[in-house]
Amino acid sequence: MAEVKYKKILLKLSGEALAGDGKVGIDPKTINSICDAIKEVHDMGVKISIVVGGGNFWRGKYGEGMVKTTADYMGMLATVMNGLALQDAIEKRGMEARVQTAIEMRQIAEPFIQRRAERHLEKNRIVIFACGTGHPYFSTDTAAALRAAEMEVDAILVAKTIDGVYTADPKLDENAKKLDFVTYQEILEKDLKVMDSTSISLCKDNSIPLVVFAMSDPKNIIKAVKGENIGTYVNNK
Numbered sequence: 001m002a003e004v005k006y007k008k009i010l011l012k013l014s015g016e017a018l019a020g021d022g023k024v025g026i027d028p029k030t031i032n033s034i035c036d037a038i039k040e041v042h043d044m045g046v047k048i049s050i051v052v053g054g055g056n057f058w059r060g061k062y063g064e065g066m067v068k069t070t071a072d073y074m075g076m077l078a079t080v081m082n083g084l085a086l087q088d089a090i091e092k093r094g095m096e097a098r099v100q101t102a103i104e105m106r107q108i109a110e111p112f113i114q115r116r117a118e119r120h121l122e123k124n125r126i127v128i129f130a131c132g133t134g135h136p137y138f139s140t141d142t143a144a145a146l147r148a149a150e151m152e153v154d155a156i157l158v159a160k161t162i163d164g165v166y167t168a169d170p171k172l173d174e175n176a177k178k179l180d181f182v183t184y185q186e187i188l189e190k191d192l193k194v195m196d197s198t199s200i201s202l203c204k205d206n207s208i209p210l211v212v213f214a215m216s217d218p219k220n221i222i223k224a225v226k227g228e229n230i231g232t233y234v235n236n237k
Contacts, residue, residue, distance in 0.1 A: 005227030006154040015056035035089040037218035051144040054078025072136035083130035102134030141195035145202035159215035164232035210234035
């Protein structure tokens with residue numbers, strides 16, 4: 001195995017990360033660049049699982065006037081489309097991948113079974129978790145924290161549209177400062193917008209490190225796995 005800091009990771013990808021500059025749908029160039037980086041990490045011997053969002057197709061908050069549970073279930077279905085696209089791009093690079101969904105849809109994906117997912121990782125397959133937790137009112141951030149705890153990963157790699165955690169929203173506050181390190185407690189107390197509070201609490205309680213970095217350069221995934229000083233590192237201490 002190549003020199004890596006994290007030998008077993010969960011990569012959290014937003015749906016928007018797959019859309020590229022278009023912001024909606026799936027951009028072939030973007031998804032190919034991401035999967036090229038994933039292959040490089042896979043070739044280092046790292047065990048990889050992925051949780052992908054669905055915001056490039058649908059978010060629960062888009063359903064104005066809708067029953068929230070309905071809008072949230074639509075968002076879960078959007079994550080399946082992204083998961084299948086990732087599976088296809090990954091397998092075109094000679095790796096094996098499996099999509100597991102929190103809502104059963106046997107014709108196109110496996111149901112989530114923790115022991116089966118673990119077995120896939122043991123066989124060096126990449127596992128893509130879709131449909132979030134399978135429940136409305138819970139985000140894919142929470143799904144990432146939950147699956148990371150279940151799979152006992154070394155770290156969650158959080159690919160964002162910005163290059164780390166800031167003291168405020170850098171798009172709105174020109175005085176916002178990037179943090180190299182922050183604790184989960186500080187994120188909760190200061191309401192820093194990294195992941196939602198449920199997922200942050202879950203990571204805090206299970207001492208799962210986060211590495212938050214910009215997805216604008218997919219090679220940041222490789223740098224994060226190697227432990228290079230990019231983005232923001234989040235842990236209890």
